[in-house]
Amino acid sequence: xxxxxxxxxxxxxxxxxxxxxxxxxxxxxxxxxxxxxxxxxxxxxxxxxxxxxxxxxxxxxxxxxxxxxxxxxxxxxxxxxxxxxxxxxxxxxxxxxxxxxxxxxxxxxxxxxxxxxxxxxxxxxxxxxxxxxxxxxxxxxxxxxxxxxxxxxxxxxxxxxxxxxxxxxxxxxxxxxxxxxxxxxxxxxxxxxxxxxxxxxxxxxxxxxxxxxx
Amino acid sequence: xxxxxxxxxxxxxxxxxxxxxxxxxxxxxxxxxxxxxxxxxxxxxxxxxxxxxxxxxxxxxxxxxxxxxxxxxxxxxxxxxxxxxxxxxxxxxxxxxxxxxxxxxxxxxxxxxxxxxxxxxxxxxxxxxxxxxxxxxxxxxxxxxxxxxxxxxxxxxxxxxxxxxxxxxxxxxxxxxxxxxxxxxxxxxxxxxxxxxxxxxxxxxxxxxxxxxxxxxxxxxxxxxxxxxxxxxxxxxxxxxxxxxxxxxxxxxxxxxxxxxxxxxxxxxxxxxxxxxxxxxxxxxxxxxxxxxxxxxxxxxxxxxxxxxxxxxxxxxxxxxxxxxxxxxxxxxxxxxxxxxxxxxxxxxxxxxxxxxxxxxxxxxxxxxxx
Numbered sequence: 001x002x003x004x005x006x007x008x009x010x011x012x013x014x015x016x017x018x019x020x021x022x023x024x025x026x027x028x029x030x031x032x033x034x035x036x037x038x039x040x041x042x043x044x045x046x047x048x049x050x051x052x053x054x055x056x057x058x059x060x061x062x063x064x065x066x067x068x069x070x071x072x073x074x075x076x077x078x079x080x081x082x083x084x085x086x087x088x089x090x091x092x093x094x095x096x097x098x099x100x101x102x103x104x105x106x107x108x109x110x111x112x113x114x115x116x117x118x119x120x121x122x123x124x125x126x127x128x129x130x131x132x133x134x135x136x137x138x139x140x141x142x143x144x145x146x147x148x149x150x151x152x153x154x155x156x157x158x159x160x161x162x163x164x165x166x167x168x169x170x171x172x173x174x175x176x177x178x179x180x181x182x183x184x185x186x187x188x189x190x191x192x193x194x195x196x197x198x199x200x201x202x203x204x205x206x207x208x209x210x211x212x213x214x
Numbered sequence: 215x216x217x218x219x220x221x222x223x224x225x226x227x228x229x230x231x232x233x234x235x236x237x238x239x240x241x242x243x244x245x246x247x248x249x250x251x252x253x254x255x256x257x258x259x260x261x262x263x264x265x266x267x268x269x270x271x272x273x274x275x276x277x278x279x280x281x282x283x284x285x286x287x288x289x290x291x292x293x294x295x296x297x298x299x300x301x302x303x304x305x306x307x308x309x310x311x312x313x314x315x316x317x318x319x320x321x322x323x324x325x326x327x328x329x330x331x332x333x334x335x336x337x338x339x340x341x342x343x344x345x346x347x348x349x350x351x352x353x354x355x356x357x358x359x360x361x362x363x364x365x366x367x368x369x370x371x372x373x374x375x376x377x378x379x380x381x382x383x384x385x386x387x388x389x390x391x392x393x394x395x396x397x398x399x400x401x402x403x404x405x406x407x408x409x410x411x412x413x414x415x416x417x418x419x420x421x422x423x424x425x426x427x428x429x430x431x432x433x434x435x436x437x438x439x440x441x442x443x444x445x446x447x448x449x450x451x452x453x454x455x456x457x458x459x460x461x462x463x464x465x466x467x468x469x470x471x472x473x474x475x476x477x478x479x480x481x482x483x484x485x486x487x488x489x490x491x492x493x494x495x496x497x498x499x500x501x502x503x504x505x506x507x508x509x510x511x512x513x514x515x516x517x518x519x520x521x522x523x524x525x526x527x528x529x530x531x532x533x534x535x536x537x538x539x540x541x542x543x544x545x546x547x548x549x550x551x552x553x554x555x556x557x558x559x560x561x562x563x564x565x566x567x568x569x570x571x572x573x574x575x576x577x578x579x580x581x582x583x584x585x
Contacts, residue, residue: 040411040412041408041411041412042408042409042412043412045408079583082583089579089581089582089583090579092583093578093579093581094575094579097575097578097579125411126411126422127407127408127410127411127422127550128408129553131556131558131559134556134558134559135556135558135559137558137559137564138558138559138563141563141564141567141568141571142567144567144571145567145570145571145574148570148571148573148574148575148578149570149574151574151575151578152574152575152578152581154578155577155578155581156578156581157581157582160581198562198563198566199562199565199566199569200566201570203563203566203567204563204566204570207557207563208557208558209558210556210557210558213554213556213557214404214405214407214408214554
């Protein structure tokens, strides 16, 4: 059953996964290429750090697109296919979830291979160290978090999506009202801290993404 | 023809008269501006005198308090914070500074309440900690929240500042920072490594590989009569001139700059001997070296640093209890070998991520099959 679902899901996802894998492989190498011409280790680290946001964006984007692809055909078929299968909803969702999560693996492997090539290139200045495995593990986790969030949103009904979007709109509205009545309380900033500070929902994305560091 | 000449003459007269008027206006405006600035300065001085006088009167009205060799002037409200905080501050300095703390008997500190209008426009009472100067006025004060540990830190900072001021001038000119009271943080070593390797001076890069004479020059422990020749190699010198080329233009002959950039090291040397040169390593690392001396030297290391007579090298050696060369060798080795765990991954990052993946997966599993 899992094999059949994974095979069909792969057809919907492969373009995204392969393109993301190419980008994932190129990111470490491009960052090294850009940092290679710097004069000092300090500048080298700074240049590598500039590329760090690329890993976070790639992980978030890959998770989003693979999650959307996982549910896309079910939405188009108005979820009749799921009803026609002799499996429970929980099992069906887990099969879809597992298959989608599996397709993040090629992207993570591409990031790991690119990072290992950088680590073994001999182009890293003396005194600095490469952390290819730590970066790849973090990339995998960030990709999975992004995938899980959008998968959960995608699995819901239109009403669920409306509730999620409505909650955001409500928060913006509350912040607007607070500022109108001169209450010095930054709700959005607090919410941002809650989400991005550890152990927040998106904390895996925040902080430095360093392939090469001291 | 005559009309054109007449026109030119008129234009010339207009330009001359016009510029004269503009200049006259400029001078009057400048005079008015100078008068205004002078009046503002006089007013500011009067306010400053008045403020100093009020501060001195307030200090005279405070209670006296002694903790060890240190004298305090405290307000009745702040007494509850001042006494335990002063004891804490002294207890934290005593193991390292020992008898050197006796010099603090020459100064006095004030600890009093200070009304602060905070961000939310509320008046809140904070604690002000400052040093009382010889003329009774207050200098280098710090305002902190009314908590004993924060007041203790403010008192310790004020004490370290006083100790720095009363310490040997050569030592303080070398250190160019307030005396440290603790050992170096582990995260400082990787930073020191990058700084050594990124330095524009060859001696710093040689210090990284453990060359102790180079470390002595990089830290300024050994004096040099010709820094341009001793601290930098020819490639460094050329890079320095290339980097500051624009500054040299107009001040020295372009020929010398061009000649240096073409590879004539003597030209680079002559240019750099009259220039302000960058330090091989930052002052942060000098402080780091003193902190290492504290680590190696153990108890009373700061006392030995401050109370030993002689050069910076002798003082460092006395503080650490080993020759200065050995201390520099340890410093270089730590800078080279201390690793910092990567920021990328930790158990807390992994734990949080896996937790949220499970939560989102569970939410998806609870979704309805009916649309």
